[in-house]
Amino acid sequence: xxxxxxxxxxxxxxxxxxxxxxxxxxxxxxxxxxxxxxxxxxxxxxxxxxxxxxxxxxxxxxxxxxxxxxxxxxxxxxxxxxxxxxxxxxxxxxxxxxxxxxxxxxxxxxxxxxxxxxxxxxxxxxxxxxxxxxxxxxxxxxxxxxxxxxxxxxxxxxxxxxxxxxxxxxxxxxxxxxxxxxxxxxxxxxxxxxxxxxxxxxxxxxxxxxxxxxxxxxxxxxx
Amino acid sequence: xxxxxxxxxxxxxxxxxxxxxxxxxxxxxxxxxxxxxxxxxxxxxxxxxxxxxxxxxxxxxxxxxxxxxxxxxxxxxxxxxxxxxxxxxxxxxxxxxxxxxxxxxxxxxxxxxxxxxxxxxxxxxxxxxxxxxxxxxxxxxxxxxxxxxxxxxxxxxxxxxxxxxxxxxxxxxxxxxxxxxxxxxxxxxxxxxxxxxxxxxxxxxxxxxxxxxxxxxxxxxxxxxxxxxxxxxxxxxxxxxxxxxxxxxxxxxxxxxxxxxxxxxxxxxxxxxxxxxxxxxxxxxxxxxxxxxxx
Numbered sequence: 001x002x003x004x005x006x007x008x009x010x011x012x013x014x015x016x017x018x019x020x021x022x023x024x025x026x027x028x029x030x031x032x033x034x035x036x037x038x039x040x041x042x043x044x045x046x047x048x049x050x051x052x053x054x055x056x057x058x059x060x061x062x063x064x065x066x067x068x069x070x071x072x073x074x075x076x077x078x079x080x081x082x083x084x085x086x087x088x089x090x091x092x093x094x095x096x097x098x099x100x101x102x103x104x105x106x107x108x109x110x111x112x113x114x115x116x117x118x119x120x121x122x123x124x125x126x127x128x129x130x131x132x133x134x135x136x137x138x139x140x141x142x143x144x145x146x147x148x149x150x151x152x153x154x155x156x157x158x159x160x161x162x163x164x165x166x167x168x169x170x171x172x173x174x175x176x177x178x179x180x181x182x183x184x185x186x187x188x189x190x191x192x193x194x195x196x197x198x199x200x201x202x203x204x205x206x207x208x209x210x211x212x213x214x215x216x217x218x219x220x221x222x223x
Numbered sequence: 224x225x226x227x228x229x230x231x232x233x234x235x236x237x238x239x240x241x242x243x244x245x246x247x248x249x250x251x252x253x254x255x256x257x258x259x260x261x262x263x264x265x266x267x268x269x270x271x272x273x274x275x276x277x278x279x280x281x282x283x284x285x286x287x288x289x290x291x292x293x294x295x296x297x298x299x300x301x302x303x304x305x306x307x308x309x310x311x312x313x314x315x316x317x318x319x320x321x322x323x324x325x326x327x328x329x330x331x332x333x334x335x336x337x338x339x340x341x342x343x344x345x346x347x348x349x350x351x352x353x354x355x356x357x358x359x360x361x362x363x364x365x366x367x368x369x370x371x372x373x374x375x376x377x378x379x380x381x382x383x384x385x386x387x388x389x390x391x392x393x394x395x396x397x398x399x400x401x402x403x404x405x406x407x408x409x410x411x412x413x414x415x416x417x418x419x420x421x422x423x424x425x426x427x428x429x430x431x432x433x434x435x436x437x438x439x440x441x442x443x444x445x446x447x448x449x450x451x452x453x454x455x456x457x458x459x460x461x462x463x464x465x466x467x468x469x470x471x472x473x474x475x476x477x478x479x480x481x482x483x484x485x486x487x488x489x490x491x492x493x494x495x496x497x498x499x500x501x502x503x504x505x506x507x508x509x510x511x512x513x514x515x516x517x518x
Contacts, residue, residue, distance in 0.1 A: 136382070139382075141382035142463045142464055143382045143421050143457070143460045144381060146460040147443050147444075147460075150452070150456045169459055172466065173459040173466070176462045177496060
């Protein structure tokens with residue numbers, strides 16, 4: 001029983017963590033057809049095993065649904081930092097990290113942090129720093145979270161999961177102010193079309209000079 | 224006090240820039256009125272931001288300007304905002320914050336600075352008495368001493384002390400406003416405070432690393448020299464903080480105050496990122512060369 005609880009729901013359904021809801025549903029349906037009790041007559045010795053399998057996939061499916069629903073709820077409009085946060089299912093070597101990931105998915109950040117802090121200093125691997133950064137981010141400790149993420153990336157530069165998270169933050173940060181006039185990357189001026197080039201400026205000055213001269217003054221002395 | 228929260232004037236309309244200057248002078252006049260003649264030597268651009276935000280919460284009829292002389296402009300009369308509730312409040316709140324900041328600094332700085340702060344003490348003692356904003360005073364005292372405690376303990380987190388500073392600014396921004404607006408203003412001040420604390424620490428990195436003074440980033444990076452990647456990470460976190468500020472600013476009740484809206488947008492979208500540009504340059508010694516080209 002406890003063995004089953006610790007299994008990765010995505011692994012059970014045989015889909016990747018990034019799989020779309022549709023893919024997850026299809027995988028679930030296919031497996032459910034396979035293990036359905038109707039396929040196993042009453043006296044079939046495999047009936048119990050199939051039943052167990054069935055329960056396992058039901059549970060996995062529910063778990064994924066729940067995880068995704070929670071993520072959507074919490075991050076409506078706020079980006080989706082956690083949604084695909086655990087790209088490599090093989091990353092969780094130590095069962096404690098699987099537990100922590102589970103806590104994070106269920107948004108029990110306090111539990112996750114306690115478990116992380118219980119791990120002694122020497123055995124804190126890249127994954128520790130990565131998960132810690134997720135916990136810190138949940139508390140809006142962006143500065144500390146970015147530092148932990150940086151350590152994780154430095155320890156395992158090839159890990160796509162950590163890189164992806166870092167990229168997500170970078171994209172969010174680099175987009176800051178990009179829709180505001182005057183910032184780099186946005187060339188449209190807020191009240192005029194993008195025609196205020198040097199020629200325009202000169203033309204305006206000459207006009208102004210003419211106007212001044214009408215009134216007896218002079219703006220540009222040479223013309 | 225920090226000089227982090229100011230606009231990029233080149234991107235302001237002239238009328239917006241003039242209004243900004245007028246508010247600056249208005250706050251200065253309020254300081255003279257409430258916190259003593261000498262206190263305005265400590266006037267900073269940061270307080271203008273608070274005054275602008277708080278001006279959204281007073282009746283339009285109270286916002287007016289006139290031409291005046293002052294000690295900094297003895298010859299030419301300048302357009303200055305008449306003091307109103309927003310500038311008065313700003314002057315008092317900043318006087319209290321500065322007073323407690325100075326008082327906290329006395330205990331851990333070198334002799335020259337200690338003399339200077341001791342000299343300023345009576346001004347701020349009176350500022351505090353005159354201002355009589357008890358809640359703000361209690362808040363500043365409590366949080367600043369908590370920050371000092373974290374600094375003494377060589378806290379390895381930038382967010383813990385930054386959050387305390389954020390709570391101070393949050394309290395100052397939201398004081399006396401009720402309802403949803405209180406939440407908006409608190410959030411705005413909170414994240415702005417966090418940004419200022421963290422950016423200040425990032426800017427002082429090299430200096431503090433050399434002198435051995437406390438700096439959260441020095442503790443976090445183990446006193447090593449920052450690489451370009453490290454700087455990019457710090458900058459990313461600061462910009463994410465800006466995002467939170469942006470979220471709060473978007474909810475401010477600008478109404479017909481287009482000038483104030485444009486100045487505030489300029490400050491948060493251009494001013495704040497510009498102020499942390501020193502993180503883009505590796506050889507720039509904490510951005511000191513950037514600072515010369517200021518308003």
